[in-house]
Amino acid sequence: MKHYGKFYIDGAWVDPSTPSHIELVDPANEEVFAMVAMGGPEDVEKAVGAARRAFRTFSMTSTAYRMAMLDRVIAAYVARADDLANIIAQEMGAPRSASVQVSGPIDHLKVARDVLSGYSFASRIGDSIVRREPIGVCGLISPWNWPIQTPITKIAYALAAGCTMVFKPSEASPLSGLILAEIMDAAEVPKGVFNVVVGDGPSVGEAISRHPDVDMVSFTGSTRAGIMVGRSAADTVKRVSLELGGKSANVVLPDADLEGAARWNIQRCFFNAGQSCHAPSRMLVHESQVKDVIPYLVDAAGKFRIGDPRDPETTMGPLVNRAQFERVQRFIQSGIDEGARLVCGGVGRPDGMATGFFTKPTVFVDVKPGMTIATEEVFGPVLSVLTYSSEDEAIDIANQGPYGLGGYVFSSSSEHGFDVACRLRAGRISFNGAPASNAAPMGGYRQSGNGRSMGVFGLEEYLEIKAVFGFREQASTLPVLAR
Structure with missing residues (x-):
């Protein structure tokens, strides 16, 4: 049996604040195959602090810098694709024949890079400047059923926007999330930009949602859990992006x-x-x-x-x-x-x-x-x-x-x-069964959520809008805002 006893915080693998773990059961044979450390609010505090410090410099990086970083992430991901296929088969039962579980995220990373390459973070309306700036520290909470693709659709666009993050994978499929941390480390994503804390919703998820230094929460999961995230986030009036249940x-x-x-x-x-x-x-x-x-x-x-x-x-x-x-x-x-x-x-x-x-x-x-x-x-x-x-x-x-x-x-x-x-x-x-485009927005109406991921819409989930007045000369050099 393997033991995964550390979290990835501030560019290093660290012990949890309080010793605690869960057993992972292989759903195909009902045998315990691993133990994974479980975090709590103190671990979230450390991760958020690291992300807040990293945001000061990472938010100021150039588009070219972040494009090169995404290229490194893609390369590091491809190198671990077989490991990811093996681990999701064992931790949540997705067949290796369902290759989109592992290959799909590669395309999402490439689309995010391409969107970033052509995106204008500043434009003008008359003599007024409209800037789109990274929103800040993001709490990313993902489900167990798509344990790689869903977090990648969050991580890729948060990185492209210049945000830092604390990622909580589902405690039902956490090992793929820990491999994603290894991928980010191999890609030399700056320390503190990407942090991982494993835990359940009532402890780690709620601590992320409530934390005053988390500027946005992106959550994918059940409608019931999404409502709880929204309630926890309400006191700090942070942005909450939800993709929830469906009955299509x-x-x-x-x-x-x-x-x-x-x-x-x-x-x-x-x-x-x-x-x-x-x-x-x-x-x-x-x-x-x-x-x-x-x-x-x-x-x-x-x-x-x-x-x-x-x-x-x-x-x-x-x-x-x-x-x-x-x-x-x-x-x-x-x-x-x-x-x-x-x-x-x-x-x-x-x-x-x-x-x-x-x-x-x-x-x-x-x-x-x-x-x-x-x-x-x-x-x-x-x-x-x-x-x-x-x-x-x-x-x-x-x-x-x-x-x-x-x-x-x-x-x-x-x-x-x-x-x-x-x-x-x-x-x-x-x-007629037409396949979806990874550049098109994904999200729901009503109790299926209130945010959008993927493509330019996914990028803009992680951006704030600032209007700037009085700089006529600077505004004249910018493209007119498409309306």
């Missing part, structure tokens, strides 16, 4: 390729064992087409190869831990109890699996909008198929509930599909 709907219009929509929905919904906030976990099908769509869904769900995430042939690994496994089992049972019709999957582990937090790919039909599985975020490989009689009803069902993170539309007409996409109340909409 896929509206399949009657003229769509029904088989293509069904197979894509299963693949997208069950990727990462359904542990993705953008998963299209509600599929809306016209009432006349339900019988036709079921065979495609069942066939696609049956094609997953479930097993050890380190096996290159595995396409679905286990859920992250026992608590998540039991939570998903309760949701599946609730679907049965509330009258939805199970067409594949169900409660319990897949056949032949006595250990590990593996869950059967599960599809329900005859799901009503008010059922638990249609309203709450399951975060497992569970699809709810709902029916509609008219397009207006489909859009009303899709827009029901507190969430608005993602949405999907399938149609043979791009004009018709675009009209429906514009009526969906969500932050990202995909047509």
Whole structure:
């Protein structure tokens, strides 16, 4: 068993203030494989102090300096890609075949570098100067389901902006966060700019959110936890950027390729064992087409190869831990109890699996909008198929509930599909399974969050806006602010 007993603070590996640790359990075999130190408010205090000192100089660095630094981070990351793939397979069960978990962050780093290269931090409105300046010390809190990509979408843009940071990885998948610290150290990111403290939300997360010297908190996770972050941050009136839960709907219009929509929905919904906030976990099908769509869904769900995430042939690994496994089992049972019709999957582990937090790919039909599985975020490989009689009803069902993170539309007409996409109340909409762009903003409506990450929108999350008057000569040399 390995022991990870230090945090990365002020460019060095340091002992926690108080001896405390958690055991990490491999979700594929339920065996303890590591112990990790857990921090508290005193460790956050040290990390914030280091970040505050580093901000004085790092915030004044040039664009060229930060671009070169991001190039070094990319190179250091690529050198550790295989280590990252191994560790996320062991700590949270993501299959090595799900290469985007590790390769995706490389593209995010490159996009951040490219955005930085062309970004104007000063512009003018008439004779007035508008400056965009780094916001300060940032608290970055990330979830366990995308333990590398999510923090990279925060870290890359905070670095590009000239901010310093304290990063708290999820205590359910902390080892990838510690490797990210090793990557930043290898890339010679200046000491104090990037700091890591492992801990849980009530101790480390709340200490970061409440700290008066933290100027911004960027949080990705559940809506419940996001509300707690917002409350903790309120007393110091810091900026809070939240990406929270989702219950995304896929509206399949009657003229769509029904088989293509069904197979894509299963693949997208069950990727990462359904542990993705953008998963299209509600599929809306016209009432006349339900019988036709079921065979495609069942066939696609049956094609997953479930097993050890380190096996290159595995396409679905286990859920992250026992608590998540039991939570998903309760949701599946609730679907049965509330009258939805199970067409594949169900409660319990897949056949032949006595250990590990593996869950059967599960599809329900005859799901009503008010059922638990249609309203709450399951975060497992569970699809709810709902029916509609008219397009207006489909859009009303899709827009029901507190969430608005993602949405999907399938149609043979791009004009018709675009009209429906514009009526969906969500932050990202995909047509006919089109892949998302890492340069486009990501975020949600309503209780799915209030911030945006990625691309120029992601960079501007870490910038303050300053208006400067009386410098007509200096203003004349700047580009006119695009409005």
